[in-house]
Amino acid sequence: MRIIADTGKCVGAGQCALTEPALFDQSEDDGTIIVLNETPEGELIEKAREAARVCPSQALSLEA
DSSP states (O other): OEEEEOTTTOOOOOHHHHHOTTTEEEOTTTOOEEESOSSOOTHHHHHHHHHHHHOTTOOEEEEO
């Protein structure tokens, strides 16, 4: 699985970083998403799915 972030859609709400700080961070400039690990494994896969679900701007997607 691969995490895809659309920074053009991102509104900087930070829900992804709150869901899993090991996978996501936010830019200090504008608060947009930074993916720290594009290919999570193990229990981080479910955290990536949860982050995609809670993203208010739907800026996160997952590719098999």
